[in-house]
Amino acid sequence: MKVLVITGSAHGKGTSALMADEFIRGAKDAGHEVERFDAGKAKVHGCIGCNHCEYGKNPCVFRDDMDGLNPKMLEADVIVLASPVYYWGLSSQLKAVIDRWQPTVFSMQGHKKVVLLTTQASNEDWVVKPVDAWYKNLLRFMEWEDAGRLAAKGVMTRADIEATDYPQQAYVLGTQLH
Amino acid sequence: MKKILLVDSSPRKDGNSDVIVSLLAQQLKDAEVTMFKMREHKCNPCLACGWCQGKDTVAGCVQKDDFTTIIPLLDTCDGIVMATPIYNHQINSQAKLFIERFYPFFNFAKKNMSNTTKYGKKAALICSCWGGPIDIYQKYAAWTVENFKQMGAEELKSFVFNQIPGRGDIKQHPEYLEQIRKIGQWLLAE
Numbered sequence: 210m211k212v213l214v215i216t217g218s219a220h221g222k223g224t225s226a227l228m229a230d231e232f233i234r235g236a237k238d239a240g241h242e243v244e245r246f247d248a249g250k251a252k253v254h255g256c257i258g259c260n261h262c263e264y265g266k267n268p269c270v271f272r273d274d275m276d277g278l279n280p281k282m283l284e285a286d287v288i289v290l291a292s293p294v295y296y297w298g299l300s301s302q303l304k305a306v307i308d309r310w311q312p313t314v315f316s317m318q319g320h321k322k323v324v325l326l327t328t329q330a331s332n333e334d335w336v337v338k339p340v341d342a343w344y345k346n347l348l349r350f351m352e353w354e355d356a357g358r359l360a361a362k363g364v365m366t367r368a369d370i371e372a373t374d375y376p377q378q379a380y381v382l383g384t385q386l387h
Numbered sequence: 388m389k390k391i392l393l394v395d396s397s398p399r400k401d402g403n404s405d406v407i408v409s410l411l412a413q414q415l416k417d418a419e420v421t422m423f424k425m426r427e428h429k430c431n432p433c434l435a436c437g438w439c440q441g442k443d444t445v446a447g448c449v450q451k452d453d454f455t456t457i458i459p460l461l462d463t464c465d466g467i468v469m470a471t472p473i474y475n476h477q478i479n480s481q482a483k484l485f486i487e488r489f490y491p492f493f494n495f496a497k498k499n500m501s502n503t504t505k506y507g508k509k510a511a512l513i514c515s516c517w518g519g520p521i522d523i524y525q526k527y528a529a530w531t532v533e534n535f536k537q538m539g540a541e542e543l544k545s546f547v548f549n550q551i552p553g554r555g556d557i558k559q560h561p562e563y564l565e566q567i568r569k570i571g572q573w574l575l576a577e
Contacts, residue, residue, distance in 0.1 A: 219434040249432075255480045257426075258396035258472060296486045296534045298477065301432045305480035336482070339530045346476045346523060 210386060212236050212243045213285035215278075217292030217303030219249035224328035224370040228361060229291040231376040232326060237384020243284070244279050248302040255305045262312035275309050282313055285357060287322045287386060294329040297339045314351075322356035322386075323348070326379060328363035337362070357382040389418040390464040391574055392457070396425045396471040396482035403548065403557040404470035407567055411468060414571035421460055425481045428453035432484050439491035444526040445502050454488050461492070462517055466509035466574045468533075473516035473524060473547070478531055489537040503539030510535035511544040511570050517552035524549075544570065557558045 210371040214233055216227045233243050251274040262268045269275060282288065299307075310317070325344050329336050337360050348355055359378055364370035393411055397404035405424070412420050426531050429452045438449045445462045448455045461467070471482040480487075494502035512532040516524065529544035535543060546564045550556075 219432065223435075255398065255484075256474060258402075258474070259398075260478075295433070295435075296483075296489070296537070297530060298483055299482050301484035301487050304475075304477070304483045305432075308474045308480045310475070338528060342523065342527060343476055346520065350476070354507075 210241050210286040211284055212241045212289060212386065213281050213288045213340070214243060214245045214272045214291060215290040215303065216245070216247045217249060217290070217300035219300075219302065221247070221250070222367060222368060223293065224361065225291045225293045225326065227367065227370055227376055228326040228328060228379045230361065231318050231379040232289060232324070232383040233292070235380040236386055237383075239384045239386060241386055244281050246281070248306045249300065251302075253302070253309060256308035256311055260311070264315055265312040269309070269312055274305070278306070278315055283316055284309075285321065287324065289324040289326065291326040294327050294340060297336055298343075299327070299340060309315045311338060317351065317367070319352040321353050323351070323353045324357040324382065326359050328361040328364050328370065328375075330363070332363040334362075356386060389415075389466065389575060390460070391415055391418045391420050392423060392460055392464045392467045393420060394423045394425065394467065394469040394485060396469060396479055396485060398481065399472075399554060400425045400426070402472070402554050403551050404472060405514070406555050406557050407513055407515070408468065410564070410567050411571050411574075414568065415574065418575060420455070423457060424486065430454040430484055430488070432480070433487040433490050435490070440493065442494075442502065444504065445548035447508050448488065454485070460489060461489070462503055462506060463505055466510045467535065467538070467540065468513065468570065468574070470513045470515070471498055473514050473519070476519065476524065477527060478512075478514065486531075486534050489534065490540040492537045492539070497538075499536045501537055501539070506536070506539045506541060508535075509541040509542045509574055511546070511574075513546045513548065513567075513570070515548045515551050515557065519551060521547060521549050544573070
């Protein structure tokens with residue numbers, strides 16, 4: 210299967226990056242073809258809601274890294290979102306990518322799987338509750354199948370997460386894609 | 388005189404969020420109002436570099452952009468209103484970016500985990516949308532406005548104005564305009 214991993218952190222070697230790395234290693238070991246897009250390093254202008262694209266009839270008015278990502282999103286069988294939880298949500302860099310789904314949203318509906326990996330410094334469940342509520346909405350609206358949801362809690366630093374089995378869980382999740 | 392910050396995170400000029408902050412600005416003539424329309428400013432995402440962390444007061448930000456210039460106002464204002472469209476069931480990425488830049492206010496050891504020099508601020512989040520599962524949006528908006536505790540807000544309100552997809556459609560809804568007027572009164576009240 211074609212797997213597209215979209216990460217949201219500005220940290221290349223942070224906690225959510227490690228979750229993405231391990232998931233990718235697992236998916237590759239299971240024979241899947243994996244592409245990766247790091248929103249935290251990419252140039253992605255926020256959607257301006259102009260609807261020039263008319264939900265995909267026309268290209269977006271912005272020429273940025275979404276040009277390369279759009280065809281990959283359309284081709285992917287599985288979309289994996291990996292993000293730190295900032296202020297009870299996905300990072301704004303990842304949110305910008307998601308807002309830019311306007312031209313592709315209806316073409317992507319209904320025939321994909323999705324995985325959500327998040328990391329958070331806090332141990333508290335309520336910190337990630339809004340993310341899970343959004344994820345449920347995403348599944349419903351996009352008619353996508355959940356292929357795994359992993360929330361790593363209490364991991365502020367790379368050392369914190371390396372001392373847990375969350376990376377191992379991410380690896381296993383990658384191997385279990387089918 | 389009350390110091391009020393009105394934030395419009397919408398990319399649309401003359402859109403519903405623009406109308407909302409303009410109406411509030413008119414009503415708040417007797418307050419010291421600062422309007423911050425994100426589309427007219429350069430605001431970079433938080434890079435979580437951590438420079439602002441571990442300080443006793445709000446230290447500002449290493450980024451030299453327009454957001455950094457309003458950090459002192461976020462610290463000392465009496466009230467803040469953020470008007471945002473709903474994109475993909477949530478506030479838009481621009482509004483999310485704004486909230487993430489509250490990181491200089493984070494101090495785990497202090498009240499509400501806030502480094503602010505002024506608690507007790509008022510904060511209102513006003514979301515405009517076309518439609519969708521409104522009960523979920525309302526719950527989500529109520530969660531989201533809690534983030535303003537980070538900059539010292541303690542009195543919080545959140546609103547979802549539904550069925551206003553077009554630019555300035557809110558003007559056709561007297562019930563929403565009335566709610567905006569009440570928000571203005573609330574901001575001015577002691």
